[in-house]
Amino acid sequence: MLRSMYSGISGMKGFQTKLDVIGNNIANVNTTGFKKGRATFQDAMSQMSSAAQGPTPNRGGVNPKQVGTGAQLGTIDNIHTQGSKQTTDRTLDLQLEGDGMFVLDTGDGTKAYTRAGNFYLDNDGFIVNADGHKLVGTNGNVLQSIPENASNFNIQTNGDVTYVENGNQESAGQIGLAMFSNPGGLEKAGNSLYLETTNAGFGGIVAPESGNAETSIVSGALEMSNVDLSEEFTEMITAQRGFQANTRIITTSDEILQELVNLKR
Template sequence: MLRSMYAGISGMKNFQTKLDVIGNNIANVNTSGYKKATVSFQDLMSQTTTGAQGATDTRGGINASQVGLGSKLGAISNIHTQGFQQTTNNPLDLAIEGDGMFVVEEADGATYYTRSGNFYLDDNGDVVNANGLYLQGLQGNITIPANAQSFSIQTDGTVNYIDGTGTTQVAGQIGLASFSNPAGLQKDGSNLYLDSPNAGLVPGLVTPEADGAASIVSGSLEMSNVDLAEEFTEMITAQRAFQANTRIITTSDEILQELVNLKR
């Protein structure tokens, strides 16, 4: 079979994956805290028909002649740029202005990370996310007593509430997780990420606004960083590239048909 046919097949598979990633980005354009993904390709090995030769006293050097054998998927990378903030005026809707992630835990200690800051109070007064995971502060779970008249969250993560006597009390201080390579985090669904060996988790929680750390904005949500114009442009490019690879296959098929017809 012709090498061009297999090269076209590899290109079709790769651009189908690219369209899958673009479709997921568009589907999550309004998902709070979502970080878009991008796809990069790499060429496959090349078949060498003529090796390279160095220059001699009587003749100059000759470059190698190689025929590529298609492409392969290089990487699917998550882009952790800041999304725009949507004002909700809900004091438990939190956005991170800068780098870092909220830390949420299950009761058994399983730890997750998220940029989606839509939190709630459960019946025990604990601050939890939509899946019931506990928001972690510098001293553990953050609990607001049932007799609290009101509460507020400061930009440094401090959670204040007014008790039944009208006195201001501190329920805790929200901590943030810091990563040297947030793109290395593993998506776990439900706006959650898992740590990975390549994420570079900084030990311990970071205090917001301390030593240049990110600040917390109460009453706002960080939305997706997906740019629809960019995604539609990439979609058109991927569609045309997919079509071009199908043309390679049909052209190769026509050449094979001509070869078969030689037998007649």
Template sequence: MLRSMYAGISGMKGFQTKLDVIGNNIANVNTVGFKKGRVTFQDMMSQTMSGAQGPTATRGGVNASQVGLGSQVGSIDNVHTQGFRQTTGRPLDLALEGDGMFVVASDLKNNDGEATMKNINLNQSNVSYTRAGNFYLDEEGSIVNPQGLYLIGFPAETNADGETTINDAKKSVISIPDTAQSFNIQTNGTVTVIDKDGNTKTVGQVALASFSNPGGLQKAGSNLFLNTENAGLYDNEDTDYIDLKTPDTDGTATIVSGSLEMSNVDLATAFTEMIVAQRGFQANTRIITTSDEILQELVNLKR
């Protein structure tokens, strides 16, 4: 059989995968916090017809003769570029400007494995990460995402002098008291409320997870990402410690309340890539057709 036929088949498989990724990008063009995918290709092993030879005293060198055996998918990347910001005016719609992700979790437990809403041990909880900032309040006033996962932050603690500070050594669920008349989320993630007496009180601060390689995150659906060993979340000195950061510090994002980060899919680019993938697929089918015609001619030699 002709090598060109198998090369054409490998090209068709690769471009089909590329079309699958492009189709998913276009389907999520209006998905909040969606990060587009990208497919890259690489050549497959080549068959060496003759090896390279170095020059001698009487003759020059000769290059190797190789025939490629097709292409294959090299990688399917998640591109974590900034999506455009859409203003909604809703106080619980939060957009991130810069690097970082919201931390959401369920099955919250403390260091002893007991269910809790404060002093949370994220290593024992079901933790996910997201750029989708459309949050809501549940019946108890806790801030949750559309799937009911709690937004994780740092608790506010009051000392003996009556001063309220943020304890960034602890993790807890951020809740709005029932007595609050209104609330506000600042650019550094600090959540303040105004009680029935008109006094301003800090109830917590939104925490962000910072990844050295966000492309290493694993998509889990529902606008959620899961951490992997290659995402770079864990501290190098202690791999059991999930390092959460304060917004607007150490290069992390700022929070814009009343806005949402939309998908980073560009339709013009997506349609251009779709046309290129379609023509590449068609070209590889032509290779198979041509190879089949050659085989037909060989069969006809018997006549």
């Protein structure tokens, strides 16, 4: 069988995966805190026809002769660039200006991380996300609950959570931010959450606007998806054309095989 046919198959598989990534990006164009994905490719192992030869006193060197066997998926990257700002004027809508992630206590002894800053107060006065996971402070513990009779609830740019109770200003703690040297190494867990991996480079939980984190928290705003629709549609067109070109390789190879079969007649 012709090697070009298998090369075409590998190309089709690769572009199908790329279209899957693009489709997921477009589906999450309005998802709060979403970070887009990107598929990259590598060439597959080449088949050696003849090895390279060094020069001799009587003859120059000869380059290797290799035939490629197609393409393969290289990486699926998560691009952690800053998303656009959407003003909501809601106190518990928090946007991060800079690096880092909010830390959430999942309730089972593990922590999850997110850039989606749409938080709420539960019945016990704890700050939670849409799934009920509690927001964590700089000390690694859940922030203190806010009494039901509290007023003038406020969140500062440095993460300080304050409220007024019986005429006195009280503190519920300071929101902590998880820092990662390689945020692309985080594992997506769904529900706009990320989980730590051995390659994420966890740098601890720090205070916003501190020496370890220049990130500030903006109350009354949300970070939207960093998906650029014009870029995604362009990538979708190139992926579609690449898929079509690889199908043409297969049909052309099939026509050649048919000609070889017809030689017998």
